[in-house]
Amino acid sequence: MTEAPERAAVAETPIARRERILDAAERVFAEAGYHATTLRQIAAAADVKLSLIGYHFESKLALYTAVFARRQHVNEERLRLLEAIEDPTAPEALDRIVAAFMDPVVALAEEGAWYRRLVLREAADPSSMQRPVIAELFDPMARRFIAALKQALPGKPPGFHEWAYLFAVGALTQSAFDDRLSNLTDAPPPASNVELLRAFITAGWRHG
Structure with a gap:
């Protein structure tokens, strides 16, 4: 007599099922890309x-x-x-811009690894402009970071700040995966690449 209530108690809610679909979609889209992925594949995953x-x-x-x-x-x-930086021209402003750019993404840790790969794939896909993702969810933020970089790093040539931002996006998203490291070195990968990434982006923005 208690079997039905117990089943009801563990039944998946529509919200939980939707999240499970999103989890699977994130991974499958990241692995195969938008065009090569089918809804049937996502349903199976x-x-x-x-x-x-x-x-x-x-x-x-x-x-x-x-x-x-x-x-x-x-x-x-x-x-x-980014908005918490009161003076973008202050000596420490660039370090804070870098932290605003990368720390919330890094905080996703392994949970967000597939998402970071998906962002990289979408940003590199020539057909991405046919979809609303980059233009609506990323470009408004990107323009504000670029504006902050122009204040923190004046005197750079035209186009520098825009390209510097895009190069940093590539480094940030690619850093979620160490797949290739085993092919490039016999040494085990470091436990964390966060500070190396931080130094890389900061130096590229400051001295590029």
């Missing part, structure tokens, strides 16, 4: 019926956009830290 994806998301593009939108709190934290 999430262990749900294909119809359930259609219930939660009206299209593949809607699901893809939702994967990024779920992580938008990261960009909001980056902007909060």
Whole structure:
């Protein structure tokens, strides 16, 4: 007589099921890219019926956009830290801009590894401008970081700040994976590359 209530107690809620679909979609999109991924593959990875994806998301593009939108709190934290810099021309301002740029992303740790790979893939995809992700969820933030860099690093040639920002995006997103290190060295990878990454971005922005 108690079996039915026990099953109900552990039944997955629609919100939890939606999150599971998003988790699976994030990984599959990161592995295969937007065009090569099918909703059927995502349904299999999430262990749900294909119809359930259609219930939660009206299209593949809607699901893809939702994967990024779920992580938008990261960009909001980056902007909060950026806006907390009262004087972008102060000597320590560049270090704080770098921290605002990378620390909220790094804080995702392994939980956000697939997301960082997906951001890298989307940013490098020539067809990404056909989708709303970069233009709507990343470019407004990017323009504010570039504006801060122009204040912190005056006197640079035209285009420097924009390219410097994009180069840093590549370094930040790629740093989530150490897959290739085993092919390049016999030494074990360091436990953390965060401070090396911080020094790399800071030096590139300051001395580039």
